[in-house]
Amino acid sequence: MKTLTLLALAGLGAQLVDGSLGMAYGVTSTTLLLAVGTNPAAASATVHLAEIGTTLASGAAHWRFGNVDWRVVARIGIPGAAGAFAGATVLAGLSTDVAKPVMALILLLLGLYVLGRFTFLGLPTGNLGKPLRRRFLTPLGVVAGFLDATGGGGWGPVGTPALLAGGRLEPRKVIGSIDTSEFLVAVAASTGFLVGLGSEGIDCTWAVALLAGGLIAAPVAAWLVRHVPPRILGSAVGGLIVLTNVRTLLRGDWLGAGDAARWTVYALLHAVWAAALAYSFREHRRQSAGPVTTPTGASARTTAPRSRTTV
Secondary structure, eight states: OHHHHHHHHHHHHHHHHHHHHSOOHHHHHHHHHHHTTOOHHHHHHHHHHHHHHHHHHHHHHHHHTTOOOHHHHHHHHHHHHHHHHHHHHHHHTSOHHHHHHHHHHHHHHHHHHHHHIIIIIOOOOTTTTOOOOHHHHHHHHHHHHHHHHHHSOOHHHHHHHHHHHHTOSOHHHHHHHHHHHHHHHHHHHHHHHHHHHTTTTOOHHHHHHHHHHHHHHHHHHHHHTTTSOHHHHHHHHHHHHHHHHHHHHHHSTTTOOOHHHHHHHHHHHHHHHHHHHHHHHHHHHHHHHOOOBOTTSSBOOOOOOOOOOOO
C-alpha cells in the first residue's frame, strides 16, 4: 500500500508538471520505476499503459480550456504513433542489462536539453500565427514517438520545445496539442509492448496507481498552464531528470563510480541546478516587468538634474 500511495503521488505530481509544461510525465514516472529496480521495458510499458488514461483526461481538459490546435494534433500525433510502436518493439527485444543504461542515457540527454532550453532561451514568440508545416511535424512526430517508447518518455521533451522554438503557436496551445496527441502515442506504444512482451513484467496495479494520481491532476494542470511560468518549471524538471539519471548511470555497471566520485558529482549537479533555477527566476521577473511607462505611454527615464553655472 505504501508503494501504491507513493506511485499515485508521483503520478499526480508528474501530471501536474506534464499538463502545465507539456512534458515530463513519462520521463518522471519511468525514472521512478527504474530507481526501484523495474525492468526497463516493463517500466516503459507500465507508464504508457497509465498514460492512455492520463492523456485522454488531459486532452479533454485542455480542449475544454481552449488549449488545443486539432490540425497540429493530427499532423504530429499519427506519425508519432508509428514511431512509438516501432520504439516499443525495439525496446522489448533488448536485454535488461543493455536497456537500463541506454534508457538512462536517453533520459539524461532529454533532461539536459530541457534544462538548457528553458533556462537560457525561454519561449520565443516572434513567428506567432505562422502555419506549422507537415514536412516539419511528420519527422518530428516519428522521432519523438520513437524516443518516447524507448526512453519511457520523450514525446513532450522533444515535441514541446521544438514547437515552442519556432514561435508559431502560442505556448498554451503547444502544450495542449502535445498533451492531446500523446494519447495516440500512448495507445501505439502500449500495443507495441503487448506485441513484444505480452503481459510479462507489466504491473497493472502500478499502472492504475499512476493513472489515479494523473487523473486527479489533469484538469488542474490544464488550468495552471495559463498561470505557471513555463521557464521556471522547465528548469526545475530538467534538473530533476538530469540528477536522477546521472545517479542511475553512476551506480550502474557502465561506470561503477565509487562513493566519493558519486557524491562529488551530485554536489556539482545540485549547484548547477540551483544556479539554473535562480537564473530562470531572475529572467522571468525581468521579462515580466517589461519597460516602465509614463501615463502618456512613453518610457520613463530618470535623469539627474542639470546644474547651471552663473557668471
